[in-house]
Amino acid sequence: MTQTQLAEFESPDVAHEEALAASQAGLRIAPLSAHIGAEIHGADLTRPLPAAQVAAIRRALLRWKVVFFRDQALTHETQVAFARQFGELTVGHPVFGHVEGHPEVYSIGKHRKANRFQGQTNVRPWTGWHTDVTAAVNPPAASILRGVTIPPYGGDTQWTNLVAAYQALSAPLRGFVDGLRGIHRFTAPAGANATREFDSLVNRASLVSEHPLVRVHPETGERALYVSPSFLKSVKDLTPRESQQILELLWEHALRPEFTVRFKWEPGSVAFWDNRSTAHLAPTDIFDLDFDRQLYRVTLVGDVPVGPDGQSSVAVEGDPVLAAHGAAS
Numbered sequence: 001m002t003q004t005q006l007a008e009f010e011s012p013d014v015a016h017e018e019a020l021a022a023s024q025a026g027l028r029i030a031p032l033s034a035h036i037g038a039e040i041h042g043a044d045l046t047r048p049l050p051a052a053q054v055a056a057i058r059r060a061l062l063r064w065k066v067v068f069f070r071d072q073a074l075t076h077e078t079q080v081a082f083a084r085q086f087g088e089l090t091v092g093h094p095v096f097g098h099v100e101g102h103p104e105v106y107s108i109g110k111h112r113k114a115n116r117f118q119g120q121t122n123v124r125p126w127t128g129w130h131t132d133v134t135a136a137v138n139p140p141a142a143s144i145l146r147g148v149t150i151p152p153y154g155g156d157t158q159w160t161n162l163v164a165a166y167q168a169l170s171a172p173l174r175g176f177v178d179g180l181r182g183i184h185r186f187t188a189p190a191g192a193n194a195t196r197e198f199d200s201l202v203n204r205a206s207l208v209s210e211h212p213l214v215r216v217h218p219e220t221g222e223r224a225l226y227v228s229p230s231f232l233k234s235v236k237d238l239t240p241r242e243s244q245q246i247l248e249l250l251w252e253h254a255l256r257p258e259f260t261v262r263f264k265w266e267p268g269s270v271a272f273w274d275n276r277s278t279a280h281l282a283p284t285d286i287f288d289l290d291f292d293r294q295l296y297r298v299t300l301v302g303d304v305p306v307g308p309d310g311q312s313s314v315a316v317e318g319d320p321v322l323a324a325h326g327a328a329s
Contacts, residue, residue, distance in 0.1 A: 068263060136320065
C-alpha cells in the first residue's frame with residue numbers, strides 16, 4: 001500500500017464507509033479508544049458467518065488492531081471453526097503444546113507458567129508485554145482468545161498499537177530504526193531463572209529468529225514497531241550498551257497509554273487481535289486473588305515479516321510454525 005493509499009485507509013470517509021458496510025452486514029462496531037480496540041456487536045460466532053460479516057470483521061481488525069465480542073458460547077470446536085474463516089490455524093503452541101485432542105487450541109490457565117521460572121522477575125514498565133511467538137520466523141498473523149472462567153474483578157488484558165507507536169516517533173528516529181534488525185528467542189524473564197522443564201521444552205523445539213525492528217504490514221502497508229519485549233533480546237550490529245538503550249527507549253515509547261486499550265473479560269468474551277501490529281500484556285493481578293481464570297487461544301498461520309528495506313526475517317534456529325492438521329499426537 002502506498003502512502004496515498006494508507007492515508008485513504010485511515011481517512012474519516014473510509015471510516016464512514018466501514019461503518020456503513022458493517023451495518024449492512026448486520027454488525028455494529030463500537031471503538032473503545034482513539035487508536036486501538038473496538039467491540040463488534042451482532043455476530044454469532046458459534047455459526048458460520050456470512051461472507052459480508054467475515055469481510056467486515058477483517059476490515060475492523062485491520063483498522064482497530066484488536067476487536068472484541070461478547071456473550072459467545074464457544075467450544076473448542078466452534079472456536080476453531082470461527083478462526084478458520086480467517087486463515088489456517090497453527091498448532092496451539094509450537095513450544096508448550098496444546099489441549100489434548102485439540103491440536104489447534106492452547107490453554108491460557110492462571111498457573112500455566114508455574115513450572116517454567118524460578119526467582120523474582122526484574123519488573124520494568126515493559127515486563128510481560130509481548131507479540132505472540134516472535135521467536136518463530138513466521139509469527140502468528142493473529143490470535144483469538146476466548147474467556148471461559150473469569151474472575152469477578154481483576155484479570156484484564158491490555159493491548160498496544162505498534163503502528164501508532166511507530167508513527168509517533170520523530171522522523172530521524174524512524175529513519176534510524178527502519179534499518180535495524182533484532183534477535184528474538186524464548187528465555188526466562190529478566191531476573192528469574194528457567195527451570196529444567198522450561199529449558200527442556202525450549203531446547204526440544206528451539207526457535208530463534210532475526211526480525212526487522214520495523215515490519216511492513218502485508219495487508220495495509222503500515223509500518224509497525226516490531227519490538228516484542230519478552231522475545232526481543234538484542235539489536236544486531238549494535239554494542240550491548242547501545243542495544244539495551246535503544247530497546248528500552250522503544251519499549252517505553254510503545255507502551256504510552258494513548259496507544260493502548262484495556263479489556264475487562266466476561267465469560268463468553270472473545271478477543272481477536274492482529275499479531276503483526278500489536279503487543280499485549282497478560283494480567284498479573286490475578287495472582288493476588290483467590291479466583292480462577294481460564295481462557296483458550298488459537299492462532300492463525302503468519303507470514304515472514306519484511307522490513308522497510310524489503311529484507312525478510314530469517315530463522316537462526318528452528319522451522320516455521322505451520323498449520324496444524326489431523327488428530328493430536
